[in-house]
Amino acid sequence: MPRDVIRELESIFGDRLVTEEHILMLYSHDASSEPGERPLAIVYPMNVDEIVKLIHLAPEYGIKLIPTGSSSSLSGNTTVKLGNTVVVSLERMSRVLEVSNVDWFARVEPGVRIDELNFELANYGLQWPVDPASSRVATVGGAISNGSGGMRGAKYGPASYWVLGLEAVIGTGEVIRVGCRTVKCREGYDILHLFIGSEGTLGIITEATLRLAPLPEAFVGLMAEYEDINNLVNTVINIRKHKLWPMITEFVDDETAQELGLDRKHYLWVGIDVNVGSEERVLGTLRDVVLGNHGVVINEARAWGEFLKILEPRRALYSAQLKVAFRDYGNDAFVFIEDIAVPMSNLPNAVREIRELSGKYGIKVLMGGHIGDGNLHPAFWTSRRASESEFRKYLEFVEKIGEVGIKYGGTISAEHGIGTMKRNLLVNKYRSLNSEATLRLMSEVKRIFDPHNILNPGKIIPT
Numbered sequence: 001m002p003r004d005v006i007r008e009l010e011s012i013f014g015d016r017l018v019t020e021e022h023i024l025m026l027y028s029h030d031a032s033s034e035p036g037e038r039p040l041a042i043v044y045p046m047n048v049d050e051i052v053k054l055i056h057l058a059p060e061y062g063i064k065l066i067p068t069g070s071s072s073s074l075s076g077n078t079t080v081k082l083g084n085t086v087v088v089s090l091e092r093m094s095r096v097l098e099v100s101n102v103d104w105f106a107r108v109e110p111g112v113r114i115d116e117l118n119f120e121l122a123n124y125g126l127q128w129p130v131d132p133a134s135s136r137v138a139t140v141g142g143a144i145s146n147g148s149g150g151m152r153g154a155k156y157g158p159a160s161y162w163v164l165g166l167e168a169v170i171g172t173g174e175v176i177r178v179g180c181r182t183v184k185c186r187e188g189y190d191i192l193h194l195f196i197g198s199e200g201t202l203g204i205i206t207e208a209t210l211r212l213a214p215l216p217e218a219f220v221g222l223m224a225e226y227e228d229i230n231n232l233v234n235t236v237i238n239i240r241k242h243k244l245w246p247m248i249t250e251f252v253d254d255e256t257a258q259e260l261g262l263d264r265k266h267y268l269w270v271g272i273d274v275n276v277g278s279e280e281r282v283l284g285t286l287r288d289v290v291l292g293n294h295g296v297v298i299n300e301a302r303a304w305g306e307f308l309k310i311l312e313p314r315r316a317l318y319s320a321q322l323k324v325a326f327r328d329y330g331n332d333a334f335v336f337i338e339d340i341a342v343p344m345s346n347l348p349n350a351v352r353e354i355r356e357l358s359g360k361y362g363i364k365v366l367m368g369g370h371i372g373d374g375n376l377h378p379a380f381w382t383s384r385r386a387s388e389s390e391f392r393k394y395l396e397f398v399e400k401i402g403e404v405g406i407k408y409g410g411t412i413s414a415e416h417g418i419g420t421m422k423r424n425l426l427v428n429k430y431r432s433l434n435s436e437a438t439l440r441l442m443s444e445v446k447r448i449f450d451p452h453n454i455l456n457p458g459k460i461i462p463t
Helices: 002-016 021-026 048-061 114-124 140-146 191-195 229-241 254-259 279-292 304-310 317-332 344-361 388-407 423-432 437-449
Strands: 041-043 064-068 085-089 096-100 105-108 163-170 175-179 203-211 218-226 248-252 266-274 296-301 333-337 366-370 375-383
Touching: 002 041, 002 048, 021 041, 048 064, 048 085, 048 163, 048 203, 064 140, 064 203, 096 114, 105 114, 114 140, 140 203, 163 191, 175 191, 175 203, 218 229, 218 279, 218 304, 229 248, 229 266, 229 279, 229 344, 254 266, 254 317, 254 366, 266 279, 266 304, 279 296, 296 304, 317 333, 317 366, 317 375, 333 388, 344 366, 344 375, 344 388, 375 388, 388 423, 423 437
Parallel strands: 041 085, 064 085
Antiparallel strands: 096 105, 105 203, 163 175, 163 203, 218 266, 218 296, 248 266, 248 366, 333 375, 366 375
């Protein structure tokens, strides 16, 4: 059977079918530590017709399909977990099809990388403000499928705010088009937003119409250091009380700072887009709030480019977390990067409880995140060779951190998705709300869109 299906795939994709062992293993997993299986093949479609043919072929041969962009997700949602799986890489469908300088939308294929898109949009004075840390490699389609957020989320929110319409092929092989080119669009059930964050389980996105925002007219920001993380958190809360609305509000804790080459202190970055002429007034207010919460301003910026330079240590958070894990365990390192969010008013409690849990379990945690929208990224690691009881301790620690998010009215997953790594937490979340019927509804939605269960099966919904 594999030989027959390979022959069929070759008839559709020609030399855009890959079966070489070493390349297959590269596509077996995403950026999480979740182990993957070798896929049967990788295909690189160039248009929607090829994807329709592929989906019609899949039930006949019993193959599963995992759509992927750059595999930079952190929850196992593009990790291959089943045999007979074909990875559908959309990276060659990467064209920017249309940009409207008046209506502020762009029509793009799913494989265009976010930074490359924004480089082109800058020519129009516009941006797509979804800004994951992996924006250099992350694709638009991947960001939509994952419901990504990122550094600009403090003001602009996640991907769901910035998608106007989609074209996708669902599990029946039908092409659907949902949404509009207008911000206001109420035409029946909101199928558009079912796709955002669906992690490739409902269909394969082939085109997206994106809402755009103007680039900042002017920008100010600062970097500050703190001896006490509670003072850092209170700074963020007090900035909001001053009715300032930062575009970017990021932090790292003291242990993480050391790994970034900074002094062992807690660091905060705040950047605000402002009107020309108000720069010094807004910067002065930020400075006063920092000082009033026992912080020390160590860098200031009066332009977007200047702020990006002082933000560079925070951009290196993920690589720093990996560096420490691999220093401890080499290639055996298994890294957990968590992704809870809580309402801003509960941030001090959430940070305190995570640090208390770290002490209780004896697990070292490096913490940073998008603190301006309550999104925390505690990271910790162990060895893949750890004993069963030791590894179970880390899995329990993951659940305890998720429970902190639930306890304070937040979420177990702000932007990384569910994938395979948070399926149990998803169940816990809805049980805590006495709403297990929601999980049943999710399963029914999956069945309707993908009746043959060929699209990224086993992800999100517990089996």
